[in-house]
Amino acid sequence: MKTIYTLLKGIWSQKTRTALTAISTVCAAAILTCLVAFYHASTNWMAREIEQINRTTKIHLHIMPSEHDYEMMTYSDYSAYIQNQFKPYATSVIKLNFSSIQFNPRSGQSDYFEHVNTNWEFAKTFGIHIQEGRFFSRLEHPHNDFVVIGHQVAEKMRVENPNGANDHLVIGNKQYPILGVIQKQDSALFYGRDYVNNTIFTFLNHTTQPRTTIDQVVIQVSNPSDCNRVSEQLNHIMKKNLPNVKYQIDNMGEIAANLQASMSKIRLVFCILGLVSALVAGVNICNSMYAIISERTEEIGIRLAIGASPFQVKQLLTAETGTICLLSTMIGILIGELINSQLIEQLEWDYEWIPAAGLLSFLIINLISLLSCYIPLRKINRINPIAAIQGSK
Amino acid sequence: MALLKEIRLLETIQLQKINKTLLKNNQKITLLPECSLSVKQGEMLAITGQSGIGKSTLLNIIGCLDEASVGKYHLDGHDITQLPARQKASLRNEQFGFIFQQYLLIRHLSVLENVALTLQYRNRSYQKSLEEAENTLSELGLGDHLQHLPGELSGGQQQRTSLARAIVTNPKILLADEPTGALDDENSHRMMSTLVKINRERNTTIIMVTHDQSMAQYCHRITPIDTLFHHQAA
Ligand SMILES: Nc1ncnc2c1ncn2[C@@H]1O[C@H](COP(=O)(O)OP(=O)(O)O)[C@@H](O)[C@H]1O
Numbered sequence: 001m002k003t004i005y006t007l008l009k010g011i012w013s014q015k016t017r018t019a020l021t022a023i024s025t026v027c028a029a030a031i032l033t034c035l036v037a038f039y040h041a042s043t044n045w046m047a048r049e050i051e052q053i054n055r056t057t058k059i060h061l062h063i064m065p066s067e068h069d070y071e072m073m074t075y076s077d078y079s080a081y082i083q084n085q086f087k088p089y090a091t092s093v094i095k096l097n098f099s100s101i102q103f104n105p106r107s108g109q110s111d112y113f114e115h116v117n118t119n120w121e122f123a124k125t126f127g128i129h130i131q132e133g134r135f136f137s138r139l140e141h142p143h144n145d146f147v148v149i150g151h152q153v154a155e156k157m158r159v160e161n162p163n164g165a166n167d168h169l170v171i172g173n174k175q176y177p178i179l180g181v182i183q184k185q186d187s188a189l190f191y192g193r194d195y196v197n198n199t200i201f202t203f204l205n206h207t208t209q210p211r212t213t214i215d216q217v218v219i220q221v222s223n224p225s226d227c228n229r230v231s232e233q234l235n236h237i238m239k240k241n242l243p244n245v246k247y248q249i250d251n252m253g254e255i256a257a258n259l260q261a262s263m264s265k266i267r268l269v270f271c272i273l274g275l276v277s278a279l280v281a282g283v284n285i286c287n288s289m290y291a292i293i294s295e296r297t298e299e300i301g302i303r304l305a306i307g308a309s310p311f312q313v314k315q316l317l318t319a320e321t322g323t324i325c326l327l328s329t330m331i332g333i334l335i336g337e338l339i340n341s342q343l344i345e346q347l348e349w350d351y352e353w354i355p356a357a358g359l360l361s362f363l364i365i366n367l368i369s370l371l372s373c374y375i376p377l378r379k380i381n382r383i384n385p386i387a388a389i390q391g392s393k
Numbered sequence: 394m395a396l397l398k399e400i401r402l403l404e405t406i407q408l409q410k411i412n413k414t415l416l417k418n419n420q421k422i423t424l425l426p427e428c429s430l431s432v433k434q435g436e437m438l439a440i441t442g443q444s445g446i447g448k449s450t451l452l453n454i455i456g457c458l459d460e461a462s463v464g465k466y467h468l469d470g471h472d473i474t475q476l477p478a479r480q481k482a483s484l485r486n487e488q489f490g491f492i493f494q495q496y497l498l499i500r501h502l503s504v505l506e507n508v509a510l511t512l513q514y515r516n517r518s519y520q521k522s523l524e525e526a527e528n529t530l531s532e533l534g535l536g537d538h539l540q541h542l543p544g545e546l547s548g549g550q551q552q553r554t555s556l557a558r559a560i561v562t563n564p565k566i567l568l569a570d571e572p573t574g575a576l577d578d579e580n581s582h583r584m585m586s587t588l589v590k591i592n593r594e595r596n597t598t599i600i601m602v603t604h605d606q607s608m609a610q611y612c613h614r615i616t617p618i619d620t621l622f623h624h625q626a627a
C-alpha cells in the first residue's frame with residue numbers, strides 16, 4: 001500500500017505530463033473499445049446475414065415492364081423455357097405475377113421509367129378489388145391513409161352518385177379520403193406522381209382481364225455454390241429464346257459474396273483505425289518516457305549513485321508509466337463501453353454489448369505501452385550517474 | 394610477491410597511476426596526472442586541494458561513479474578498472490556510501506523516504522527500511538522532520554539527511570565530497586564529529602574531500618592532492 005503511495009508521488013511530481021499521457025491513453029482505449037465492439041458486431045451481423053442468404057439462396061429474374069406484349073414473358077414462355085430447366089439445382093421455381101405500374105416522373109420523357117409492383121393476390125386478400133384503380137394498402141404507405149383514383153374511377157363515381165361530394169372512396173367497410181384524381185391521358189398507360197407526399201399516383205387499368213405475363217421468376221437453389229451456374233444458364237435461356245424481353249438477374253449468392261467482401265474491407269478499416277489509435281497512444285507514451293528520462297536525469301543519477309541498478313530504475317519508471325496507463329486504460333474502456341451501450345440504445349443498433357471488447361483493448365493498449373516504455377528505457381543503461389547529476393545542474 | 398599481496402589486502406583501495414582525460418570547452422584536459430592512492434581498511438582520510446583540481450573527480454572514480462582513463466584500480470585486491478556498468482552498480486550498492494556536496498536528495502520524496510530508498514535498493518522490505526531509516530535519522534537529530542520534503546529543510550539538515558542516507562546502509566567505505574562545504578561552523582563540527590564516531594564505531598573507511606584545513610584535522614591522515622600526482626614513491 002505504502003509502496004503504491006510512493007509510486008504515486010513519483011507520478012505526481014510531473015502532473016502535466018501524466019495528465020497528457022493519461023488523456024491520450026484514455027482516448028485510445030475508448031476508441032479501441034468501440035472499434036472492437038463494432039468489429040465483433042459486424043462479424044456477427046455478417047455471419048447471420050450470410051447464413052440467412054445461404055439458407056435461402058435465390059436467383060431473381062426480373063422482367064422489365066413494357067408496353068408491348070412481345071417484350072414480356074408469358075406463361076407459355078415460362079413453361080416452355082424455364083419451368084423444368086433447373087430441376088437438378090433448384091428446390092423450387094416460382095413465377096410471380098405483379099401488375100407492373102409505371103410512371104414517368106418527367107412527363108414526356110418516355111425513356112425514363114420507374115415501376116411499382118402491385119401484387120394482385122395480395123390486394124385480393126385485403127379485399128381490395130383492383131379493377132379500375134389500385135389503392136395503396138396501409139402496409140405500403142402506413143402514413144398515407146388516402147387513395148388516389150384514376151379518372152375512370154372518378155367518372156364511375158360521378159355517374160353513380162351525381163349529386164354527392166365524392167370525396168371518399170369506400171373499400172371494404174372503410175372510407176378513404178380521395179387525395180386526388182389522375183387526369184385522363186391519351187396513352188393507354190398512365191404515369192404520375194404526387195410530389196408533395198412523395199406518394200405515387202398509380203396507373204389505373206380498367207381492364208378486368210387477368211394479366212397473362214410474368215413479372216418475376218424466383219429460383220431457389222439447393223446449394224449456394226450453384227448460384228452462378230443457374231444465373232448464367234438463365235441468362236443464356238433469356239438471350240436465346242426471349243431476345244426482346246428486357247430483364248435483370250439478381251444473384252443472391254453474388255450479393256452475399258459482395259457483402260462479405262465489402263464487410264471485410266470495413267473490418268480492415270476498423271483494424272487499422274484501432275491499431276492507429278493504439279499506436280498514437282504508444283508513441284505518446286514513448287515520447288513522454290523520453291521526456292521523463294531527460295527531465296528526471298538528476299533523480300535517475302542520484303538513484304544510480306546511491307546504489308540502484310539500472311534495472312531497478314527502469315522498473316520504477318515502468319511501474320509509474322504502467323500505473324498511468326493501467327488507470328487511464330480502465331477509464332478509457334469504461335467510456336468506450338458507455339459509448340457502446342449508448343449507441344446500442346439510442347440508435348437502436350443491432351448489436352450485442354460485449355464486455356470482452358474492453359478486455360481486448362485493455363490487453364492491446366497495455367502491451368503497446370509496455371513496448372513503448374521499453375525503447376526509451378534502454379537509454380538508462382548508458383546513463384553515467386555523475387554525468388546525469390552534473391548535466392542537470 | 395606474497396607479501397605484496399598481503400599488503401594489497403590490507404589496502405582496501407589502491408589506485409595506480411590513473412588519470413582522467415576530459416573534454417572541456419572542446420579542449421582536452423587531463424585531470425589527476427599519474428595519480429596513485431592507497432587507502433587502508435578503517436582509515437579516515439582527508440584529501441585537500443584547491444577548487445577545480447579534480448578532487449570530486451577522484452572521489453567519483455573511487456566510488457565507481459566514474460572511470461579513470463588510464464591506470465589501474467584495485468578494490469580489496471580485485472582489479473575493477475574495467476567493469477561493465479551493471480557490475481559497477483552492484484559495487485556501489487554493496488561497498489559504498491556517498492555524501493555529495495550538493496546533498497542530491499530526491500525532491501519529491503520525504504526525508505524518511507529518501508533515506509529508506511537506499512535500503513530498498515539493498516533488498517530490505519519497505520517496512521523494515523522505513524524503521525531503520527527512522528532510527529538513523531533520529532540519531533542524527535532529524536526525528537522531527539521525517540515527513541518533510543528536502544526543500545523544506547535547512548542546508549545543515551539536508552546535509553545530515555544526506556549523511557543518514559550514506560550511513561544507513563552501513564557501507565564499508567564512505568565517500569564524502571566537501572560534506573561541510575555548505576555548512577556553518579557549528580554544523581560543520583557536528584558533521585565531522587559524527588563522521589569520526591562512525592569511523593570509530595563501525596570501522597568504516599572514510600575518504601573525505603575538503604578545502605577546509607580545520608575540518609581535515611579530524612582525520613587520521615591529510616593528503617594534499619598534488620602529492621598524489623606523478624607518484625614518486627614506489
Ligand atoms: N564531466 C566533465 N566534463 C568536463 N569537464 C569536467 C567534468 N567533470 C569535471 N570537469 C572539470 O574538471 C575540473 C575538475 O573538476 P572537479 O573534480 O569537480 O574539481 P574539484 O572537485 O576539485 O573542484 C573542473 O575544471 C571541472 O570543470
Ligand SMILES: [Mg+2]
Pocket residue numbers: 448449450494570
Ligand atoms: Mg568538487
